[in-house]
Amino acid sequence: QLEVDLEKSEKKYHAIFSNIPNPVFVLDIQTLTILDCNMSAESVYGFTTGDLIDSPFLNLFRKEEKNIYAARLKTDTIINQAKHLTKTGKELYVNIRVSLSEYSEQEVLLVTTSDITKRLEAEQQLIQASKMATLGEMATGVAHELNQPLSVIKTASSFLVKKIDSKQSIQEDILTTMLTKVDKNVDRAAKIINHMRQFARKTDKAMEKISINDVLVNAFEIFSQQLKVRGIAVVKNMSRTLPKIHADPDRLEQVIINLLLNARDAIEEKLTAPGKAGHEERITLRTYTDGGRVVAEVCDTGIGIPKHVADKIFEPFFTTKEVGKGTGLGLSISYGIVKDCGGTIKALPNKDQGTCFIMSFPVPQ
């Protein structure tokens, strides 16, 4: 009877093991050879269980990463976003869970993997869509940025054409000045276009150690002309001794662009509001360290955020702007990006007028 019971129970557990929707592997703790695996390992990886059993688990990893993962499998309990290969050579992203267990009276590693490729692709699409939303909001501003160098080029070339048409001689120094201006402004326009292209480009999420000052300066680049045209002064007050933070520079730039767009709009709105004479239009970019964290502020002297609105601004689609002007996505996107970097973002009233957006990031050890 005992034997029958035991067999029954074994059958039961084997059925559970086989039907778990995620691949499960039993590995030899020393050699990492696959001692057993379940049915979903077949459907996910395309190998038969016969192929898999007695083969090295590390064969599922890319050649150049085998050594890294051999070590991690023995020490880590969770390995996220590892690349695995299927039988046909297709790459999968998997999260791996490792636990110590006993199997046929032998110490083994019990490894489960979950295929997160689809999820990562969906995330990627979401990131791309959010970039496009930001790009859309930037479009009118960029027209200003490009108009400025174009009008310099137009002025210089018209001047030269007029001189030539009326058969007047052109002094060499004037010619040099004009052509240098044209040359410089073509470079400036090309730089803006390249920057936009780079911004719109599809990229994998790439966390790096970066300087937040560089990101601020880069993002501000695309705004310099339109702010000047609108008479908005920009004050930079950035610490030169900041530690680097862990973030994706492209996505963090998207945050700063969103904050600058909002600051610009808030200042413009204040200008059109009645009875605001003698008001100063200013955006301040400030970075400093505080309690071991890196802090970046984007402050404006704009219209400010009314109290009853303050706790809604980070919600998706919340906007107080007219149709066509605001999407209500800027801050919710920014919130997500900052959170992904382990940081925080909040809005506070600026000292005398306007708003301060304050971001704080941990410093990686």
Ligand SMILES: Nc1ncnc2c1ncn2[C@@H]1O[C@H](COP(=O)(O)OP(=O)(O)O)[C@@H](O)[C@H]1O
């Ligand atoms: N710097 C700011 N000054 C005043 N209000 C702001 C500022 N930034 C954001 N807001 C408020 O938060 C709302 C949401 O901002 P956001 O998510 O960027 O969407 P959008 O700019 O498209 O309206 C804005 O409509 C505005 O009411």
Ligand SMILES: [Mg+2]
């Ligand atoms: Mg916005």
